[in-house]
Amino acid sequence: MIIDVVGSGSLGLLYGGKLQDAGNEVRFWTRTAEQANKLSVEGFKVTEREKTIQISSDQIQVKPITELTRVWEHSPGDWLLLMVKQTAIKDVIHEIASLKTRVLNIACFQNGIGHLNVVQSNMPHSNIYSVITTEGAKRQQDGVIRAGIGETWLGKSSDIRSSSLMPMDQNESIRLQGLLQQAGFGCTVSNEIDKLIYRKLLINAVINPLTAIWRIPNGELITREERIMFMRQLYDEAWAVYEASGILIDGDVWDQILSVCRSTASNTSSMLSDVLHGQQTEVQSITGQIVSMACRCGLSAPTHEVLLHLIEGMQPEGVS
Template structure:
């Protein structure tokens, strides 16, 4: 089995290393030549929570290349193409490259936060199976060729409706092979028939944690340290739940306790949005808080809290709003 990973961030490094450890042929496409060269020289090092849980894997199991200007020219071998870039990098240029290189027998495995990307990719690549993936794996890039696997989680992946109601035997076999390879590499994967619900659960959690930690410049666990913070979290949560109800999305109230549990379990983590804001980079607010606003608009509802959060985040570094 061949796995090609686009993106050399934390999840890209982790999934590429795990797939290679599990026996897959792996190509990792990086943004810079320097990162590709370092990985080809030293491989990818995966650090676990303790010193005993450190391992590395490199060439020939992993081939690293700069960008995706050249996809594999090998014909006839279907590939899992793992999109491990953020939504802000899933732009028209990248989609055009995918259109030029991805074949109907390949499969896209999408690890993006927020919403809207699966629909865009499905429209751009109507013949290619597009899988949404929702992961709770805790990963942080240490340098160009090393990743900290800080917390072992799990990954659900599946097709959004209206996908084919029943996958072919070949499709099911491909899914099983990916689950097996990444499982041997230390990652837990499962196919889900309710991936859309999992996506909206993650959107809600991200829409509460990411903008608030970025604005207050705190780690996830600090959200629970003050009553005022919890009250504002609840205001964001309640607005999203109202929007979900209007949109016909199943969202149990137990998600509030799950949100609090995520804050506790990731207490010392810095959200990706906080990291982006700290670096002066553009965030994924347009696809997280902005995604909630667009869902509200389509459902005939208003989302003043989430829209305000979106404007506050975009205004931090002077980005232009798309809402």
């Protein structure tokens, strides 16, 4: 089984490293040649509570994404795991455009919404799967730390099922589930992936922007009543938008948000990390989507809209 992992960030190295350690052939694809060279020379390690996986320089297969289509001409992969952020999706699609007539199995691990339709419209013959994960991973100089053991769900969004030129192949998702389980991830194939997508969108929309504005780790959000009140305001606004849009989510998501803050207390959210490094954030695909959904159903989400503009105003300079 050949698995192509696009993206060498924390999740890419975590999943790719463990999949390779489980006996799969894994090929890593980076944004730049410099990133590929660094990994090919140094390798990397995945640090877990019970063990450390070392992927040495003579074991790793890594190249810049610009070489993926050339390699695929003589050695196509079985799975393409898109582990880049939403902001890099269009660049990846551009690099693999010559594969658009092929049938690929693509798993998308991005936060937010909107990217699945972009991938499907550009790769119309491919099987596009959405992956939702609560795995915690921290990028380190020499690799990645598995900061929290979570769950992984995969499935096909209803939007993708209706627009794809290819019929849904349940066997493919079950194969990927098996590969991830063998690699040590708790993984479930879900027929209700849309509920999970919107649940995670709501959690991210409450947590990520505030950590980016206040420059605090996730756990600090719930240490002061003023912050919890602001979080609740964001939650109530988004929940009203969901109800008006006919989006149904099981369970008490507010309690889940507080639980995420506690379980990832020391984590720096990806949005905060992007702001601190002066990089483009995913705020448009998270907060921006809540604002857009509100407009479409005749509502407003003023608190989300303010945060959207504040964070967009930080780019690309970042903060010190």
